[in-house]
Amino acid sequence: MMGFGKAVACSNIALAKYWGKADAVRNLTAVPSLSLTLAALRTVTSVRFDEALATDELLLAGAPVSGRPLARVIKLLDTVRANAGIQTHARVESLNDFPTAAGLASSASGFAALAMAATRAAGLEPSLREVSALARAASASAARSVYGGYVSLGARAESAERVAEAAAFPLEMLVAVTVAGEKETGSTDGMGHTQDTSPYYRAWVEAAPAIYEEVRRAVLAADFAALGPAVEHSALAMHASMLAARPALIYFAPATLRVMERVRAFRKSGGRAFFTMDAGPHVKVLVEPSAATALELELSKLEGVTQVLRSAAGPDASWIDA
Ligand code: DP6
Numbered sequence: 001m002m003g004f005g006k007a008v009a010c011s012n013i014a015l016a017k018y019w020g021k022a023d024a025v026r027n028l029t030a031v032p033s034l035s036l037t038l039a040a041l042r043t044v045t046s047v048r049f050d051e052a053l054a055t056d057e058l059l060l061a062g063a064p065v066s067g068r069p070l071a072r073v074i075k076l077l078d079t080v081r082a083n084a085g086i087q088t089h090a091r092v093e094s095l096n097d098f099p100t101a102a103g104l105a106s107s108a109s110g111f112a113a114l115a116m117a118a119t120r121a122a123g124l125e126p127s128l129r130e131v132s133a134l135a136r137a138a139s140a141s142a143a144r145s146v147y148g149g150y151v152s153l154g155a156r157a158e159s160a161e162r163v164a165e166a167a168a169f170p171l172e173m174l175v176a177v178t179v180a181g182e183k184e185t186g187s188t189d190g191m192g193h194t195q196d197t198s199p200y201y202r203a204w205v206e207a208a209p210a211i212y213e214e215v216r217r218a219v220l221a222a223d224f225a226a227l228g229p230a231v232e233h234s235a236l237a238m239h240a241s242m243l244a245a246r247p248a249l250i251y252f253a254p255a256t257l258r259v260m261e262r263v264r265a266f267r268k269s270g271g272r273a274f275f276t277m278d279a280g281p282h283v284k285v286l287v288e289p290s291a292a293t294a295l296e297l298e299l300s301k302l303e304g305v306t307q308v309l310r311s312a313a314g315p316d317a318s319w320i321d322a
Contacts, residue, residue: 012144056074198244
């Protein structure tokens with residue numbers, strides 16, 4: 001069908017975190033990051049370029065969206081239109097197959113699926129690398145969602161690249177969804193505020209490349225004992241830079257700390273699991289498949305944990321034939 005494209009992309013959770021921009025205009029990251037793509041958190045997006053439309057339209061789960069989310073979508077569409085030499089407006093429909101009420105970040109899978117669908121709808125035939133660069137300009141973590149398995153995005157890199165196939169190191173992620181407090185500051189604003197006001201931001205940027213290298217080496221060696229501590233260190237070092245911002249950016253809720261504590265207790269009793277947190281109160285726990293069921297049960301019993309999602313590693317983003 002002319003002017004139509006549909007695609008699916010999975011979300012990803014960074015094992016080595018990105019926080020901070022080297023170039024805010026081009027959205028190039030200040031530090032390298034490495035993530036695991038998650039099969040259970042998917043976004044399906046369709047784009048239809050239509051001469052009858054006077055403006056671009058965005059529907060999330062069927063509901064029209066305006067303001068900043070729409071502006072970010074229009075910016076990506078403008079790039080696609082410039083590349084394709086067209087001026088037509090588009091209708092974008094996006095659906096997450098995970099509970100969005102949970103407040104889980106969907107910009108990574110969302111912009112990856114949008115970049116896939118929009119290029120196809122515009123009649124372009126981009127490589128995954130080109131789609132990743134397009135998604136990165138909209139939201140840097142989205143660059144990583146174009147690929148499945150373990151994926152890295154270098155500091156100042158245009159696009160992400162695969163580090164290892166999921167099958168080479170089969171880990172799972174438990175997402176402990178916690179009751180949120182006040183509305184959180186989004187990643188883009190949060191990292192800008194950290195860069196502007198936190199005396200620890202510089203220390204984070206200096207430390208991040210070595211932490212990233214540690215994570216990358218452990219992934220390539222499929223060494224969970226080496227990977228886990230580096231993953232926790234990356235998240236906590238990032239949060240330390242946020243905590244030192246003025247005013248402080250505190251993403252932890254009481255239940256966030258409860259989950260972290262339970263993961264540490266799980267390790268003390270001989271289990272192997274490691275936590276990470278992003279710009280929100282939920283805790284993501286990296287675990288070997290053999291231990292996932294037991295830990296999932298333990299986490300779901302904690303006060304303030306509303307739900308535990310379990311996910312294996314996900315595949316590359318892909319186009320869906322209409
Ligand atoms: C804490 O990719 O959402 O999840 O590029 O401004 O859209 P923008 O930021 P975004 O930031 C993600 C931050 C993080 C860590 C990570 O995913 O690496």
